[in-house]
Amino acid sequence: MKTIMIVCGSGVATSTVAEGKIRDFLASKGFLDQVNTFKGTVAQYINNIDDYDAFVSTVVVPDDVRDQVINAVPLLTGIGADSVYEQIIDKLGF
């Protein structure tokens, strides 16, 4: 199973919306049964980026890990969402 972590400030609001979008997308591509999705707070998981195949955040992450984290805000606004999905597919290796 591939793994993807989705974080926000609280782990309940915007990460939940982003998780729903990502799960819908993975289902539409037929990949959902090969991926476990998780969500939580950025504070709790930012030091465990390497534990997941893909790491997605709706909030700003520290500069030193920024290139390892996919910015999920376009999933909320719809502007640039395709690029986010491409990055996720790439990280998951599909």
Place this chain on the structure above:
Amino acid sequence: MLFDRNVILFDEQATDLESALSILADRLYQAGCVTETFKPAILAREAQFPTALKTQTIGVAIPHTDTDKVTVPQIAFMRLKRPVKFLQMGDNTEIQVKLIFMLALKESTDQLALLQSLMALFQNNQMLGYLQTVRDKDTFINIMKTAGIAH
């Protein structure tokens, strides 16, 4: 019911982000929806994790904080007379925000559907247009009902 008339504000004058958020948080407190700690928590949270979003047409913000500071679920709305500067969620770029939806929600499955409807609203330029011109609270509430955010 969400969008109590006392927490819907049109063309409010605010000089900056702090004053805009304080006005709305005070309204939620006066309406009995949140604890005294809600306002400082909202301000601290916005500073740490900005909540503005750039739509295709205007800047919006969805300030929120931990659910334990909410007693009765509510969403407060403010349209600013003149936009104020916020930072964008996710990348901290500056955004001029015109519409603020302050979320005072409890954890529940309802919250997900509501947030999804709110994000869909932000992608609907026609609805965002209505929100920039609406002048009475009943019409505003009807827009929110059409968007699936109020019932």
